[in-house]
Amino acid sequence: MWKVPLFDCNLGASEKAAVQSVLDSGWLTMGPITREFEERFADYIGVKNAVAVANGTAALHLSLLALGLGAGDEVICPSLTFSATSNAVIHAGATPVFADIESTKDFNISARTIEAKLSPQTKAIIVVHYAGYACDMGAINELARKHNVKVIEDAAHAPGAYRESLRCGAMGQVGCFSFYSNKNMTTGEGGMVTTQDETLAERIRLLRSHGMTTSTSDRHSGSARSYDVVALGLNYRIDEIRSALGICQLDQLDLRNAQRKSLDALYRDLLADVEEIEIPFEHNAAFEGSSCHVMSCILTADLGVTALRESLKESGIQSSHHYPAVHLLEWYRREFGYTSGMLPVTEEVSNTQVTLPLYPSMTEDMVYEVVDAVKATLVRSH
Numbered sequence: 001m002w003k004v005p006l007f008d009c010n011l012g013a014s015e016k017a018a019v020q021s022v023l024d025s026g027w028l029t030m031g032p033i034t035r036e037f038e039e040r041f042a043d044y045i046g047v048k049n050a051v052a053v054a055n056g057t058a059a060l061h062l063s064l065l066a067l068g069l070g071a072g073d074e075v076i077c078p079s080l081t082f083s084a085t086s087n088a089v090i091h092a093g094a095t096p097v098f099a100d101i102e103s104t105k106d107f108n109i110s111a112r113t114i115e116a117k118l119s120p121q122t123k124a125i126i127v128v129h130y131a132g133y134a135c136d137m138g139a140i141n142e143l144a145r146k147h148n149v150k151v152i153e154d155a156a157h158a159p160g161a162y163r164e165s166l167r168c169g170a171m172g173q174v175g176c177f178s179f180y181s182n183k184n185m186t187t188g189e190g191g192m193v194t195t196q197d198e199t200l201a202e203r204i205r206l207l208r209s210h211g212m213t214t215s216t217s218d219r220h221s222g223s224a225r226s227y228d229v230v231a232l233g234l235n236y237r238i239d240e241i242r243s244a245l246g247i248c249q250l251d252q253l254d255l256r257n258a259q260r261k262s263l264d265a266l267y268r269d270l271l272a273d274v275e276e277i278e279i280p281f282e283h284n285a286a287f288e289g290s291s292c293h294v295m296s297c298i299l300t301a302d303l304g305v306t307a308l309r310e311s312l313k314e315s316g317i318q319s320s321h322h323y324p325a326v327h328l329l330e331w332y333r334r335e336f337g338y339t340s341g342m343l344p345v346t347e348e349v350s351n352t353q354v355t356l357p358l359y360p361s362m363t364e365d366m367v368y369e370v371v372d373a374v375k376a377t378l379v380r381s382h
């Protein structure tokens with residue numbers, strides 16, 4: 001339907017072979033392939049432990065539960081994110097407290113904006129590395145240490161992203177990844193928790209699978225006969241087919257991120273002389289190591305984002321919005337009584353933001369086509 005879609009996945013011969021081999025093995029639920037995926041992901045990120053889970057939301061929920069967060073606790077997080085970030089906080093029984101983003105050039109929350117929301121009830125911070133641009137974790141970790149609060153990274157946009165030689169997912173107490181279809185690496189549905197903390201990883205493994213002391217795979221192999229339930233767990237397991245896909249996708253991640261980076265650079269180049277389009281993170285310390293998850297920009301023209309997106313659609317170009325501010329979503333307004341004006345910078349960006357197509361197999365010609373369509377729309381609107 002679209003001449004230029006918003007995103008596309010890269011699934012090829014290696015994925016097909018990997019899935020076939022799992023089917024041939026006759027073992028579908030969590031087992032040796034998942035173990036291998038976890039070990040390779042942990043190595044890649046540079047942490048001791050990785051726990052594969054059903055999706056990114058499960059990764060966040062398990063992290064919060066394992067860190068002991070619950071009723072009466074406040075968790076500071078951004079509103080310029082996918083609602084799963086703060087939904088997970090509420091599912092854990094805690095209360096999300098939204099921090100504003102740093103500026104219209106840096107869409108991440110920062111030590112400055114987080115500090116403004118600290119209270120005696122603050123027990124954790126969830127940062128989101130927006131579009132794969134890492135937050136200023138040096139300053140955020142320092143603030144967190146000073147106030148004895150935990151730091152969770154929502155790294156759904158940021159597999160492979162780095163800043164100051166650390167990868168996203170290795171910068172806080174826990175890192176949470178999503179392998180949903182539109183993310184930088186995909187297993188269809190899937191996720192991962194990363195952490196240096198052995199005890200925390202064990203807790204997450206336990207809660208991932210009903211709080212049971214042994215797995216079906218342990219019992220099948222004869223290493224365990226029975227099980228006990230020692231915590232109130234969930235079923236947030238991944239399976240071997242997805243883990244096999246994950247290993248293939250991880251192998252290609254650096255290549256795919258590099259392809260994204262070069263298309264991102266072309267966009268920035270071609271849009272540099274368009275006054276009404278501003279692209280964030282240009283001179284930011286997170287710029288170089290970005291995983292370029294999405295091509296996010298701000299439209300300053302009176303035309304408005306709705307008209308621009310409608311015009312792109314007429315040219316067969318899909319666009320998106322990252323994000324409608326979470327605090328102003330219908331359920332959040334109703335539940336918490338939030339109104340606009342609460343987070344001025346987040347709201348300004350949210351109201352003017354548009355996401356242009358970006359994916360590794362996109363051609364340079366397609367980038368030219370998108371930019372031409374944007375320019376033509378702006379010229380017509382003058």
Ligand SMILES: *Cc1c(COP(=O)(O)O)cnc(C)c1O
Pocket residue numbers: 055056057058081082084085128154156157177178179180190191
């Ligand atoms: C995709 C995403 C999630 C949720 O991941 P799922 O795998 O869809 O559950 C959480 N946070 C952010 C920022 C995301 O982009």
